Amino acid sequence: MSKIVVTGATGLLGRALVKILSQSNTVIGTGFSRAAPPIEQLDLHDQAAITAFLDTHRPNILVHAAAERKPDICENDHQATIALNVQAAEFLAQLCKDRDIQFVLVSTDYVFNGKSAPYIENAATSPVNFYGESKVQAEQAVLAVSPQHTVVRVPVLYGDVEYLAESAVTVIAEHVLNNPHSEHDHWAIRYPTHVEDIALTLKDLFVQPPEKQAGTFHISDNQSMTKYEMAVFIAKALNLDTQGLVALPEPSQTAARPYNCALKDTRLNAMGIAHHRDFATAIANVLSKHTL
Ligand SMILES: NC(=O)c1ccc[n+]([C@@H]2O[C@H](COP(=O)([O-])OP(=O)(O)OC[C@H]3O[C@@H](n4cnc5c(N)ncnc54)[C@H](OP(=O)(O)O)[C@@H]3O)[C@@H](O)[C@H]2O)c1
Known part of the structure; x- marks a missing residue:
């Protein structure tokens, strides 16, 4: 049993991490604006507070899921993005190294440009937007602090949301419910992954020998689909007509998005660690809690 701190524990992934990792570990979650007991409030811009928090709790592992x-x-705000996504991650990584705490940075498939999928763990990064750029900088900073630290890249996530717009997957349900002729991107290829599968994977990884936990890992489900195809699954799950849904053949969002960032989990695969689930069943289950 380990003592694990999870930052971003009020967020979509952090909530699942707390739930799953608590099954076999002592877990302390931290959040910011949504923090309420038992989640502790910890502003990741407050270095004195972070230091005092770690010295009080002395975890074995810190999973850093908080980010913009x-x-x-x-x-639209490079400075705030660097402060949270890069500087806070680097500061935490250094504190963890000094205290012999395993540091785990949650990163993204958006570190890649999406032009030459699938990507293995040591493929060259080349982000197409500032979010991806900030995560590349965070990864490099964290592994420069210590190559023993861990970077975990994940694709677009879904799971038990607090409100439909919380995830880029479940927000599609909001559009489908509001407009039978809603328009959906049919260009970018995505691999929607349930947050509990990320958490189950990390739970398995954390019982491996420390040297096997070092460096970069990819965790991803393997069902490929565009947002339009997700919309069709979602409409079917909601018993709505799919005929009117509109497929957009060109990218339609403000910040550039990569085309296809398929993450190959070669390292986890070699360890026999894999948690996947059927998208149609899982998204129907998630939506049943919001649309009844
Ligand atoms: N969601 C996805 O599709 C996706 C895809 C790829 C990678 N990722 C990565 O996965 C990780 C988790 O993402 P998520 O979707 O769970 O994020 P999220 O739901 O947006 O949650 C963000 C978390 O960061 C916390 N936070 C924000 N500013 C903070 C501050 N100043 N101090 C302390 N905490 C602060 C928030 O706390 P409060 O809400 O309490 O303020 C919240 O717990 C992130 O690193 C993200 O980059 C996510």
């Missing part, structure tokens, strides 16, 4: 992850927001 919306590409359009990152594009």
Whole structure:
């Protein structure tokens, strides 16, 4: 049993990490604006508070899931993005190294430009937007602090959302429900992955010998689909007509998005660690809690 701190524990992934990792570990979650007991409030811009927090709790592992992850927001405020996504990550990584705490940075498939998928863990990064750029900088900073630290890249996530617009996957349900002729990107290829599968994978990784946990890992489900195809699954799950849904053949968002960042999980695969689930079943289950 380890003592694990999870930052971003009020967020989509962090909530699942707390839930799953708590099954076999002592877990302390931190959040910011949404923090309420038992989640502790910790502003990741407050270096004195972070230091005091770590010295009080002395975890074995820190999973850093807090970040600004919306590409359009990152594009519009580079300074705030660097402060949270890069500087806070680097500071935490250094504190963890000094205290012999395994540091785990959650990163993204958007570190790649999407032109030559699939990507293995040591493929060259080349982000097409500032969010991806900030994550590349964070990865490099964290592994420069210590090559023993861990970077985990994940693709677009879904799971038990607090509201439909919380995830880029479930927000599609909002569009489908509001407009039978809603338009959806049919250009970019995505691999929607359930947050509990990320958490189950990390739970398995954390019981491996420390040297096997070092460096970069890819975690991804393997069902490929565009947002239009997700919309069709979602409409079917909601018993809505799919005929009127409109497929957009060109990218339609503000900040540039990569075409196809398929993440190959060669390292986890070699360890026999894999958690996947059927998208149609899982998204129907998620939506059943919001649309009844
Ligand atoms: N969601 C995706 O599709 C996706 C895809 C690829 C990679 N990722 C990565 O996965 C990780 C988790 O993403 P997510 O979707 O779970 O994010 P999220 O739901 O947007 O949650 C962000 C978290 O960061 C916390 N946070 C923000 N500013 C903070 C600050 N100043 N101090 C302390 N905490 C702060 C938030 O706390 P409050 O809400 O309490 O303020 C929240 O817990 C991120 O690193 C993201 O880049 C996500």
